[in-house]
Amino acid sequence: MNDSKPNRELEMHRIHECLAGDAKAQEALYRRFANPLYTICLRYMGEPDGARDMLQEVWIKVFTKLGEFKAQGSFEGWLRRIAVTTCLDGLKKDRLRFSEDVEAFQEEVSWNQGQDSQLDAKRLMQLIERLPVGYRTVFNLYAIEGFGHAEIAEMLAISENTSKSQLHKARKWLQERLNSENFHKS
Amino acid sequence: MTEQNPIDSLFRDGLKEAQFQAPEGVWEAVQSQVGSASTTAAGTSLAKTVVGWKWALVGLGAAAISTFALWEPHAAGSNSARVESVEAPIFAENQVPSPLESSVAAISDGPGLTPGQEASSPSTVDAQPAMDTSIKQPAQFPVSPAAEAHSAPVLGPQKPAPKTSSIACLGMAKGQLSDLPGSCVRFEGFSEGAQRQYWRVDGHVRNQVSGTECLEFGQRKKVALVLIAEDFRACKDSQVYWLEAPVFEEPKFVIPDVITPNGDGLNDAFYLVLEPRPLQYELLIFDQLNRLVFRSENPDEAWKAQCYQSPCPAGLYRVVVTTRFEGSSEARVIRQPLIIKK
Numbered sequence: 001m002n003d004s005k006p007n008r009e010l011e012m013h014r015i016h017e018c019l020a021g022d023a024k025a026q027e028a029l030y031r032r033f034a035n036p037l038y039t040i041c042l043r044y045m046g047e048p049d050g051a052r053d054m055l056q057e058v059w060i061k062v063f064t065k066l067g068e069f070k071a072q073g074s075f076e077g078w079l080r081r082i083a084v085t086t087c088l089d090g091l092k093k094d095r096l097r098f099s100e101d102v103e104a105f106q107e108e109v110s111w112n113q114g115q116d117s118q119l120d121a122k123r124l125m126q127l128i129e130r131l132p133v134g135y136r137t138v139f140n141l142y143a144i145e146g147f148g149h150a151e152i153a154e155m156l157a158i159s160e161n162t163s164k165s166q167l168h169k170a171r172k173w174l175q176e177r178l179n180s181e182n183f184h185k186s
Numbered sequence: 187m188t189e190q191n192p193i194d195s196l197f198r199d200g201l202k203e204a205q206f207q208a209p210e211g212v213w214e215a216v217q218s219q220v221g222s223a224s225t226t227a228a229g230t231s232l233a234k235t236v237v238g239w240k241w242a243l244v245g246l247g248a249a250a251i252s253t254f255a256l257w258e259p260h261a262a263g264s265n266s267a268r269v270e271s272v273e274a275p276i277f278a279e280n281q282v283p284s285p286l287e288s289s290v291a292a293i294s295d296g297p298g299l300t301p302g303q304e305a306s307s308p309s310t311v312d313a314q315p316a317m318d319t320s321i322k323q324p325a326q327f328p329v330s331p332a333a334e335a336h337s338a339p340v341l342g343p344q345k346p347a348p349k350t351s352s353i354a355c356l357g358m359a360k361g362q363l364s365d366l367p368g369s370c371v372r373f374e375g376f377s378e379g380a381q382r383q384y385w386r387v388d389g390h391v392r393n394q395v396s397g398t399e400c401l402e403f404g405q406r407k408k409v410a411l412v413l414i415a416e417d418f419r420a421c422k423d424s425q426v427y428w429l430e431a432p433v434f435e436e437p438k439f440v441i442p443d444v445i446t447p448n449g450d451g452l453n454d455a456f457y458l459v460l461e462p463r464p465l466q467y468e469l470l471i472f473d474q475l476n477r478l479v480f481r482s483e484n485p486d487e488a489w490k491a492q493c494y495q496s497p498c499p500a501g502l503y504r505v506v507v508t509t510r511f512e513g514s515s516e517a518r519v520i521r522q523p524l525i526i527k528k
Contacts, residue, residue, distance in 0.1 A: 023217075030213050038208035043201070052209050053390050059216040121204035124197055132517050143194035144201060171193045173519065176470055176506060178193075180481050 011075050019067055030059060033076065037083045043140050044087035046129045058086045084145060088155060091137060127177055135170035142167050215391060355421035361413040363427050368512060370400040371429060377415035386412040402515050403431035437461065437511045444525045447491035456524065457488035458507065466510035466517055471503055471524065491526055500528045
């Protein structure tokens, strides 16, 4: 998102209008950020119905906590954090479980980028959606959100080793699918 | 700091700018649910006054009710094999019953559920899950979509809810659940005198009188569907329908670890025994050089030990089977070696 000064001022203006109860400003804010937040929900929930429910909860939280937004940071970053934590809460409520077995994750997971470096976003999303939920959650947090294993362990109440193991399994699972696609193309 | 990995980079870069279209109807649902919540942090002084008044009354009502009604699930009827019970009304949403009204409701209509009890009783989580413990009041209270829509069609300052008797419409909410294949159910509302009816399915609002829903039980033994009916005075009644999780047998799972493709008719091909038929299935077989030699999504398809259109050499192979059976929300991945003997 372009966080230039005019855009930021417009954003802050809109936030103040929302806080004043302006329904049009609230809807405009929703329309502006609904798609990127839905994309996050889809990445974590793995299916459209769950993502839709989460998107709804995310926006309820956003409007509830809008007054707590500190103007120093990026508004979109604030929204993204709410989306991620809401999805994690949703997954925990659905009894998200991680296998505690710590397999040897030293084995290198490699993949020849070659022809598939241009995989489109839709295909990438399909692969993420098919990941088992534990793998998907840790992969999203580590690979896409950029959290470290210590932070992930704290967020999900698991050990760092479990986080590493889940990430390794996720990469391996994705690698197998990517190789499989290469196989079918060749 | 996270380490760099080509797979991570592929997904991070590929999805960085990606935006998927948010489904229709979410804004309307948000608008109807939030109500005055957006004013809690920094709304107008008018809104703050109204919310404060409303919450003071809710606290009074909840405290009074909690002295009378101890809510406990009880079987009161059955619509189908899996529909376990129909509960008495949860509470008359949108209204703040007086202590007297609350006690009458609790005594005359069996166990009732109050907002205060809801938060403290684990058994009630399925019926009306709290939105999120991190959300400040008043959003923690199970805000009634219709109630908010009635009193405040847009977010922001609103009029207080009309005061009507909470017992005036008790018994209005009437519905029915019918089993569908799998973990799916059809819900229908038949509330006479209701101007509006809607359902909460496993805690999520469905703004419709009837529909179908496929439920995810996870580890839970039952989930709740709640029918909420509202009459022209904005008086509300609700009914809770409990659904028991279907019992699934442990899947039968046989994966051979040796095959002998020598043409003698015994163990010439690799196939899996899977009962019942999985909802999701994928078989991958890799050779010793980690090259994929076989892939199938058809559980009936056997691998005839062919590698690149010719018989595979004897040796060690690796099998990866991904399956998901009915009753499980998660795919199961099994990896094991496979030996080809000639």
